[in-house]
Amino acid sequence: MVRDVVCFPDRRLKLAANPIGMPGPAARRLAEDLADTARHYPRTVGIAAPQIGAMWRMAYVDCGQHKKVKNPHPASWLIDPVVVQANGAEVGREGCLSLPEITANVRRATDITVRYTDLDGEQCEITTVGFEARVILHEIDHLDGILILDRVSSLLLDVFPRKRRT
């Protein structure tokens, strides 16, 4: 089911989400809603549960259609993700479903390994680089109540208004 996206200044976006542990039927329903909602909004490459008002540590990432990612992983649900390794640093522009009016320059690690639980309850690891790593780190930030505005070096120099449409 496509869910409404929570936008800042909704305070839920500034709260840490709760661990899921072993996923059950409710987690699988949440996973479906995350994927449905991501597919509903054009050019969406990731979404975290707090962005649809569900305060659980689950994110959905799908960079499969994105031109910046040469060898994308299959669309994945990351439950209770933890960054176990992060190297490099690069500033890149990010847009956020929950801050629809802006984009921002954010410094992120360029190659990461993340440990997570999948929908079957299996412990997994994903190692990725570049834009896909950026997306995963952005979603994990959402699970900790961190927004791109918390990551910019300068609110004046690193935040840009999105174009307004008629």
Next chain:
Amino acid sequence: MHEIAITAVGSDRPGIVSALTGALLRLGGNLEDARAALLRGSFAMVLVVSVPDEVGEDEIHAALQPTADELGLGLWIGPAAPLAADGDGEGCVISVYGADRPGIVNAFSHALAERRANIVDLSSKLIGDPPIYVLGIAATLPAGLDPEVLRAELTSLAKLTGVECSLSLDADEVM
């Protein structure tokens, strides 16, 4: 409510923002957009403020002029232009840096104007010793302009003017 634009410029000193915004607040004003910066020794402030319909430019002038006189500020008050849609083109940021010389802003702004690209934000500064001139421009491109064409033109211009230039497009993906 209606919107009024205000600019104030003068020698820098503590209390300018507080004094001006305090006077506007007492008129029932609410800041919609504000930019203020210290440009070398001059403090410049540009505001768009919404005020109750019964408050006109004359009332705002009467409220702000004594403060401006006291602080030595030049003041301009006028109607704010309506918010416009940006159209269908892409947004981008152009960064330029290099040895300072006259004409850098003019050269790049002229190149953008020739392509009907609209500058929505611009700032420049001399930094370091020896000084490096740094220019940042945010622009909206017209529909149909291939950003790669503009990138190539600006790269050529940068070579001609002896500066470094990069163009980055606004992110269109969301996460």
